[in-house]
Amino acid sequence: MAQDPYIPAGAGGLSVPIADRSELSIFPRLSSYSQIVAKLQWEPMAIDLAPDAEAWSGLADEHRRRLTTLLAGFRVAEDSVAEHLTPFADRAEHVDTMMMWIFFLQRRDEDRHARFFDRVAAEVLRLPGDTPAERREAAREHVPAGFLELFEERLPAVAAELAAGSTGILDGVRLYHMVLEGAVFTAGQRALLGELADGALPGVRKGVENVERDERWHVGFGVRCLTEAGDPDALLDDVLARATDAAGAWGDVVPADTREYAVNLCRRRLTIAGLGDALPAA
Ligand SMILES: [Fe+2]
Numbered sequence: 001m002a003q004d005p006y007i008p009a010g011a012g013g014l015s016v017p018i019a020d021r022s023e024l025s026i027f028p029r030l031s032s033y034s035q036i037v038a039k040l041q042w043e044p045m046a047i048d049l050a051p052d053a054e055a056w057s058g059l060a061d062e063h064r065r066r067l068t069t070l071l072a073g074f075r076v077a078e079d080s081v082a083e084h085l086t087p088f089a090d091r092a093e094h095v096d097t098m099m100m101w102i103f104f105l106q107r108r109d110e111d112r113h114a115r116f117f118d119r120v121a122a123e124v125l126r127l128p129g130d131t132p133a134e135r136r137e138a139a140r141e142h143v144p145a146g147f148l149e150l151f152e153e154r155l156p157a158v159a160a161e162l163a164a165g166s167t168g169i170l171d172g173v174r175l176y177h178m179v180l181e182g183a184v185f186t187a188g189q190r191a192l193l194g195e196l197a198d199g200a201l202p203g204v205r206k207g208v209e210n211v212e213r214d215e216r217w218h219v220g221f222g223v224r225c226l227t228e229a230g231d232p233d234a235l236l237d238d239v240l241a242r243a244t245d246a247a248g249a250w251g252d253v254v255p256a257d258t259r260e261y262a263v264n265l266c267r268r269r270l271t272i273a274g275l276g277d278a279l280p281a282a
């Protein structure tokens with residue numbers, strides 16, 4: 001098993017079967033996250049997008065279309081996940097102050113991601129609009145309806161239920177961290193990095209690589225939240241089916257094998273964490 005190099009080894013968890021503890025270095029204890037996050041800081045405003053802006057109009061039409069959908073999708077989605085993480089931290093405050101602090105650290109990452117993709121929308125895609133809100137509106141035009149539904153209806157609905165106290169934090173984590181970040185973002189990031197592999201847009205690629213690294217700890221934190229819960233079997237019955245559906249929301253810009261990769265990674269993370277018993281076979 002490849003280990004994320006920035007995550008300290010040796011993390012454990014008593015809620016996980018002994019046989020699986022050797023793999024737990026990818027799911028650190030809650031107390032380790034501050035160190036992890038400290039190593040991952042980056043500044044979205046410092047990335048040079050000038051070469052990308054210059055290269056954009058010279059890309060082949062189909063290549064540019066796929067990149068536009070993917071980058072516009074992240075422009076919309078990162079705004080949404082930044083906004084709707086707030087009730088998670090508020091609810092966690094009543095459960096565990098360490099968890100609340102990690103949600104706060106995650107929120108800072110999501111703000112950073114939203115600012116990066118807004119810069120890409122303005123400077124590279126040159127979407128119309130003088131403000132982030134206007135550019136978000138312009139980005140929506142390039143994104144499939146099912147994708148918008150996930151981030152503009154389903155996530156806000158769960159966040160509102162969390163804020164109202166009518167749903168538990170683990171329901172939120174299953175949607176936010178496992179389905180949206182674990183499947184939809186992982187699939188989209190992999191597809192994007194494939195599109196960017198030719199090096200034509202070096203600044204965009206650098207930013208997406210940074211975002212992808214951040215999102216890995218976010219998903220790992222989500223898994224950790226679920227393992228801390230104590231009764232995981234009752235919580236995970238349909239998460240992979242929902243993840244599979246959701247990964248399809250990108251439409252034709254994310255190939256089937258990339259969607260499968262993302263869902264299988266989700267499955268593997270849950271299984272390694274000892275949460276796989278209730279999951280359907282691969
Ligand atoms: Fe993000």
Ligand SMILES: [Fe+2]
Pocket residue numbers: 081109110181214215218
């Ligand atoms: Fe995230």
